[in-house]
Amino acid sequence: MINENHESDVRRNKEVVFATEDADIKELLSLGAAEYFKREFPDLKHAFSEQQACVCCMDEGTAHKDINGEWKLALAGSGILYPAANEAERLEKVAKILIERGVTDITSHSGCGAAGLAYRRDFPDADTHENLAEKIEAYTRAWADKLAEKIHDLGHAAERTHIIAEDMERPVEFHNARVVYFDGVGGFNPNKEIGLPMGFVIERAYLPAEYTAEELKVAVDIAFGHHGFGKLFYAESPFVIIALAKNDEQLNNLKDEISSALADNENFVGGKIKIDGLIV
Ligand SMILES: [Zn+2]
Numbered sequence: 001m002i003n004e005n006h007e008s009d010v011r012r013n014k015e016v017v018f019a020t021e022d023a024d025i026k027e028l029l030s031l032g033a034a035e036y037f038k039r040e041f042p043d044l045k046h047a048f049s050e051q052q053a054c055v056c057c058m059d060e061g062t063a064h065k066d067i068n069g070e071w072k073l074a075l076a077g078s079g080i081l082y083p084a085a086n087e088a089e090r091l092e093k094v095a096k097i098l099i100e101r102g103v104t105d106i107t108s109h110s111g112c113g114a115a116g117l118a119y120r121r122d123f124p125d126a127d128t129h130e131n132l133a134e135k136i137e138a139y140t141r142a143w144a145d146k147l148a149e150k151i152h153d154l155g156h157a158a159e160r161t162h163i164i165a166e167d168m169e170r171p172v173e174f175h176n177a178r179v180v181y182f183d184g185v186g187g188f189n190p191n192k193e194i195g196l197p198m199g200f201v202i203e204r205a206y207l208p209a210e211y212t213a214e215e216l217k218v219a220v221d222i223a224f225g226h227h228g229f230g231k232l233f234y235a236e237s238p239f240v241i242i243a244l245a246k247n248d249e250q251l252n253n254l255k256d257e258i259s260s261a262l263a264d265n266e267n268f269v270g271g272k273i274k275i276d277g278l279i280v
Contacts, residue, residue: 010173010174013171013173013174014174014229014232015232017171017174017176018176018229018232018237021176021178021197021198022237024178024197025178025179025197025237025238025240026236026237027040028179028197028240028276029236029237029238029240029274032276033240033242033276033277033278034277034278034279037278038278040195041193041195041196043193044193044280045280046192046193047188047189047190047192047193047196048183048185048186048187048188048189048280049071049187049189050186050187051071051101051102051187052070052071052072052073052101052102052103052187053070053071053072053102053103053104053105054067054068054070054071054072054073054103054104054105054106054107054161055072055073055074055075055078055079055098055101055103055105055106055107056072056073056074056075056078056107056109056163057074057075057076057077057078057107057108057109057112057114058074058075058076058114058200058201058202058203058215058218058219059109059112059113059114059168059170059175059200060169060170060175060176060177060190060198060199060200060201061109061168061169061170061175062074062107062109062163062168062169063181063189063190063191063199063200063201064169064170064190064191064196064198064199065163065167065168065169065191066191067105067107067161067163068105068161070105071187071189072189073098073101073103073187073203073206074183074188074200074201074202074203075094075097075203075207076114076215076218077108077112077113077114077115077117077118077140077143078094078106078107078108078143078144078147079093079094079097079098079143079147080112080114080115080118080140080143081114081117081118081121081214081215081218082094082211083210083211083214087146091146091147091150092150094147095147095150095151095154096154097206097207098147098151099151099154099156101206103151104151104156104157104158104159105158105159105160105161106144106147106148106151106158106159106160106161107144107160107161107162107163108140108141108143108144108160108161108162108163109140109162109163109164109165109168110137110162110163110164110165110168111133111137111165111168111172111227112136112137112140113175113218113222113227114218115136115137115139115140115143116136117218118139118140118143119132119135119136119139141162144160144162145160148160169191169198170198174227174228174229175222175223175227175228175229176198176229177198177199177200177219177222177223177228177239178197178198178199178229178239178240179197179198179199179200179239179240179241179242180199180200180201180202180216180219180220180239180240180241180242181199181200181201181202181242181244182202182204182212182216182241182242182243182244182254182257182258182277183201183202183203183204183205183244184204184205184243184244184245184246184250184251184253184254185205185244185245185246185280186203186205186206187203187205188201188203188244197240199242200219200222200223202215202216202219204254204257209257212257213257213260213261216241216258216261216262217261217262217265220239220262220265220267220268220273223239224239224267224272233267233272233273234272235270235271235272238271238272238273238274239267239272239273239274240273240274240275240276241258241262241273241274241275241276242276242277242278243255243258243275243276243277243278244277244278244280245277245278245279245280246279246280247279248279251277251278251279254277255275255277258275259275262275
């Protein structure tokens with residue numbers, strides 16, 4: 001019974017938060033992203049940096065958070081889903097990306113959806129594991145520890161930050177992301193601009209297209225899954241993928257990438273996901 005009550009409390013909270021965010025999303029939709037951002041966030045350029053010091057999850061709860069005052073690079077689970085034959089290869093590949101970006105602060109966070117997927121990738125019988133949430137939590141911390149160690153071994157400084165659920169910029173119980181920022185400009189930090197729609201951040205500028213397509217699918221699955229707004233999205237108040245581009249040509253390319261990544265997604269086909277974008 002306690003569980004059932006808890007579930008319905010979470011459901012009610014979701015409905016309240018969704019309704020609170022609705023006005024902004026409807027304005028974004030009616031004006032279009034270019035006009036909406038020009039009007040509401042004319043200084044958006046200030047929220048981008050070519051240099052980053054920190055890697056955080058693409059989760060809106062970390063992407064919208066000020067972490068140690070540092071410029072952040074968003075990467076699902078701090079790289080835990082990056083394609084590789086095994087963990088050693090994954091550590092090597094991700095460490096090199098982070099070193100190139102100047103990242104020295106490796107973060108992990110509680111309730112990481114990407115870490116949950118990685119755990120299930122590595123333990124096919126995961127759903128029979130006892131205390132699964134705790135195991136996933138330990139797994140994500142261990143990944144970030146090993147990544148910091150790897151960067152250190154490659155001759156660069158690296159430290160660790162873990163963000164507990166209560167310190168994230170979203171409710172502990174669920175994701176309140178209404179958008180995805182598909183960033184072709186590079187180094188987008190939504191915490192640098194007050195009042196932006198809550199969204200996942202995907203760093204297309206620094207990551208290969210095949211991989212960012214996978215991150216996009218993960219973000220959509222989370223938003224429409226048990227931990228996201230799920231069935232609350234509808235055609236008049238959809239989940240919006242916002243391409244951030246440097247020019248018209250890139251904007252068109254990003255929109256094409258997004259629509260091919262989602263071509264088979266039932267919520268996209270059903271009109272509950274919209275693609276828009278702007279030149280920054
Ligand atoms: Zn995460």
